[in-house]
Amino acid sequence: xxxxxxxxxxxxxxxxxxxxxGLALGAAYGQKPATERFRGTTIRVMAINMPQIKPFWTFxxxxxxxxxxxxxxxxxxxxxxxxxSLMESAQHTGSYDIISIDCMWIASYTLxxxxxxxxxxxxxxxxxxxxxxxxxxVPRQISGTGVMNDVLYNMVQSGSSCGQSIRxxxxxxxxxxxxxxxxxxxxxxxxxxxxxxxxxxxxxxxxATHARRxxxxxFTWWFDVYAFQxxxxxxxxxxxxxxxxxxxxxxxxxxxxxxxxxxxxxxxxGSENFGYDEVSTSYLTGxxxxxxxxxxxxxxxxxxxxxxxxxxxxxxxxxxxGPYGMDDPHFGSWGLSIxxxxxxxxxxxxxxxxxxxxxxxxxxxxxxxxxxRHSIYRDPVIQELQPWIKWxxxxxxxxxxxxxxxxxxxxxxISEAMGLWGNRCWIGEINPQEAIKGMAKDIERxxxxxxxxxxxxxxxxxxxxxxxxxxxxxxxxx
Numbered sequence: 205x206x207x208x209x210x211x212x213x214x215x216x217x218x219x220x221x222x223x224x225x226g227l228a229l230g231a232a233y234g235q236k237p238a239t240e241r242f243r244g245t246t247i248r249v250m251a252i253n254m255p256q257i258k259p260f261w262t263f264x265x266x267x268x269x270x271x272x273x274x275x276x277x278x279x280x281x282x283x284x285x286x287x288x289s290l291m292e293s294a295q296h297t298g299s300y301d302i303i304s305i306d307c308m309w310i311a312s313y314t315l316x317x318x319x320x321x322x323x324x325x326x327x328x329x330x331x332x333x334x335x336x337x338x339x340x341x342v343p344r345q346i347s348g349t350g351v352m353n354d355v356l357y358n359m360v361q362s363g364s365s366c367g368q369s370i371r372x373x374x375x376x377x378x379x380x381x382x383x384x385x386x387x388x389x390x391x392x393x394x395x396x397x398x399x400x401x402x403x404x405x406x407x408x409x410x411x412a413t414h415a416r417r418x419x420x421x422x423f424t425w426w427f428d429v430y431a432f433q434x435x436x437x438x439x440x441x442x443x444x445x446x447x448x449x450x451x452x453x454x455x456x457x458x459x460x461x462x463x464x465x466x467x468x469x470x471x472x473x474g475s476e477n478f479g480y481d482e483v484s485t486s487y488l489t490g491x492x493x494x495x496x497x498x499x500x501x502x503x504x505x506x507x508x509x510x511x512x513x514x515x516x517x518x519x520x521x522x523x524x525x526g527p528y529g530m531d532d533p534h535f536g537s538w539g540l541s542i543x544x545x546x547x548x549x550x551x552x553x554x555x556x557x558x559x560x561x562x563x564x565x566x567x568x569x570x571x572x573x574x575x576x577r578h579s580i581y582r583d584p585v586i587q588e589l590q591p592w593i594k595w596x597x598x599x600x601x602x603x604x605x606x607x608x609x610x611x612x613x614x615x616x617x618i619s620e621a622m623g624l625w626g627n628r629c630w631i632g633e634i635n636p637q638e639a640i641k642g643m644a645k646d647i648e649r650x651x652x653x654x655x656x657x658x659x660x661x662x663x664x665x666x667x668x669x670x671x672x673x674x675x676x677x678x679x680x681x682x
Contacts, residue, residue, distance in 0.1 A: 238331055243272030249291050252304040252538055255280035256500035257363050259571035263564055267555060282480065283418075286312070286616065293318035298366070298545035301552040305358050307349045307537045308422070308609040310618075314352040315613060319541035321355045321479040323682055325553035326620060336557050338678045342597075344627075345576040349539040356681040359556060363537025364499025364574035365599040366427065367592075368394070369506055370519045374401055374408065374493045382519055385595025386531060391463055391524045394494065398470040410470035412483045413496040416628035420479050421607060422619025424496055425626055427534045430608060431526035432460035438530050439605050439668055443618075443647070448663060450658040452644045457641040460526070461636040465629050476631050479521035488512045496523075498536060499596045503589075504572020508600045520592035523598065533605035537574070607668035614654050621646040 251257065251366075264275045278300075280288055289303050290312060291498050305313055313319045325331050326338055337347075341360065350358025369387070377380050380397050383389035398410025414420035429442055441451045468475060484505055487495040490513045496519060497506065502520050509515045523532035540560070542552045558564070562579060569575045569586060580586060581597035609615050622643050629639035655661035667673045 226375055230241055236330070238354070238554045239271050240658070241330075242548070242554060245548050246274040246276065246553045247302065247548060247552055247555050248283070248300045249275065249277045249302040249540075250292070250300040250304060251277050251279045251299055252285050252306070253281050254500075254538070255504045256573045257304070257538060259504070259568040259573050260361065260559055260564070262571075263559065263567070266559055271554065272557070273551060273555065275496070283355045289313075290318075293543065293545070295545050296545045298543065298547060300543055301546040301548050302556065303541050303543055305539055307351075307358075307363070307535065307539065307540050307606065308611075308619075310350060310352055311611045312543060312613045312616070313358045317434040318544055319357050320544055320546075320549060321357055321682065322350075322359060322542060322553065322556075322651075323356050325542075325550065326356075326557070328550075331550055331553055332557050333561065336561055340562065340577045340579050341678050342576060342578060342581070342600050343676060343678055344535065344600055344604050344606055344674045346536060346681070347674040347676060348535050348604070349537040349576075350541070351681055352611065354682050356678075358539035358541045359560060360537050360539045360576040361560060362500055362573040363535070363576050363600075364564055365522070365596050365604055366498050366532065366534040366536065367495065367520060367522045367595075368524070369487060369495045369497040369502070370521065371401075371493045371514065371517055373517050383521060386522055386525050387529070388526055389521055391428075391526055393522050395463070395467060395470075398467060398494050399543065402470040407555040408491050408647065409486075410492075410494055411467050411494050412471060412475070412478060412486045413464075413467075414483060415471070415475050415627065415630045416477045416479050416623075417481075418479070418623040419616060421623040421626040422615070423534065423536065425461065425522065426619075426622060427532040428464055428526070429457050429460045430534045430605075431524060431530050432456045432528075433526070434462070434528050435530060439533060439608070439671065442608075443610065444666065446666065446669075450536075450644045450651070451647045452647065453640050458636050458640050461626070461639060463638060468630060476627060488514065490514050499592070500536075500572065500574040502592055503570075507590075508572065513514070522595055531599075531603060533608055535600075535604040535606045535608065537576070587677075605668055605671065606674050607666075609676055610666075610668070612654075612664060614650050617650050618647050621650065 261277050268274060286309055292299055345360045345363050349360040350356050372382060378400055402410040414424040433442060441453055445451045483495055484501060486492045488511055506512055507515050508517060525531050542555050543548050546552055565577055567579050569580050575581050579591055587594060625639040625642040628634050629636055656663060
């Protein structure tokens with residue numbers, strides 16, 4: 205009969221053997237190719253319906269054939285996506301595995317825990333192709349799209365800077381010099397040019413921009429606010445002071461709104477209702493001499509012969525410089541996040557990393573998507589086909605500020621407040637000073653309700669005060 209110590213030894217041996225067998229089986233499972241591992245899985249994507257994103261979805265049949273998975277993409281317009289996806293997330297439906305998230309919304313999804321940290325998937329060699337190369341992504345594209353509290357949640361799909369599209373033929377026909385440098389394209393010269401180029405009797409107007417009531421003001425006039433600041437104030441106190449006090453009511457900010465609204469006489473009738481579609485359509489049909497643009501729009505829309513009547517007639521450059529020589533630091537991007545309620549998280553990442561791989565990102569860039577990778581910006585073929593990406597690349601590397609729209613859950617409401625008062629100013633109900641004061645009052649209320657003035661509530665870091673943060677190596681995020 206065995207002693208108790210003998211039985212203990214046998215039990216220990218069995219336990220150790222079992223653990224080793226389990227580890228071996230786990231390793232063997234982990235080494236199974238991703239092309240076989242998730243066959244039969246269905247991935248559902250809640251996606252933004254925008255032209256610069258659509259090219260990616262055309263690649264899906266290739267993925268389905270290679271990996272044996274089914275991918276269903278449901279597209280939603282900009283003004284519905286955030287509300288619908290936040291509702292789905294709050295109710296923990298798990299209906300979608302992947303969600304399109306705008307960079308300015310990231311806090312609304314990460315702070316409540318609605319989306320997954322993704323670095324663990326990136327670092328898993330059984331899920332991520334070594335050629336995925338996270339280090340190839342432009343640092344501010346990664347940090348500005350999806351980093352919150354040092355953790356990466358949202359993987360950049362397409363991103364860019366904003367600027368102006370200028371009709372070269374109309375400038376030349378009217379004796380106006382085309383700008384050759386940032387300094388040439390300043391706020392005074394732009395107003396002079398669009399005034400001269402407002403010729404309704406000839407079928408065109410000088411300028412088109414977003415001016416309708418709503419969040420559009422948060423990515424049009426708001427960036428001109430930055431261009432009108434002094435170098436000492438630039439990207440620091442345009443909206444908030446160090447203690448989240450409202451600093452919006454400043455003479456330079458009022459001046460920026462005076463200039464912006466002062467351009468209304470050179471816009472088409474009904475400009476107070478112009479948003480994305482109206483701006484792009486008016487330019488594409490040849491009715492506008494200068495239009496606000498987003499880098500992601502240019503190749504797929506403004507220079508796309510299938511939809512544009514002005515292909516080859518434009519100069520696409522940075523936004524205007526302000527009175528102190530400062531430039532618009534706009535940063536914009538769309539990313540893909542994995543829902544915390546997904547039942548297929550690993551399979552979702554396999555699809556995401558394949559979709560955003562170097563070959564697919566390059567293909568999408570040729571079709572109009574904004575390049576998030578160094579290798580695409582530096583590609584001589586793309587540079588020749590899309591010469592404007594050279595200034596966009598420089599802007600993304602050194603000038604773009606991912607936090608101009610502060611990464612806080614309140615940003616959407618703040619942008620709506622700007623749109624309310626800004627639109628009232630645009631249509632002449634109030635003057636710029638009154639509009640700024642109205643915005644400041646509403647934003648202060650929003651921040652107070654958010655607990656920013658409660659000493660007991662922990663406040664987020666104002667990362668825009670240290671731009672070095674956004675240039676961290678993409679491989680270093682948690």
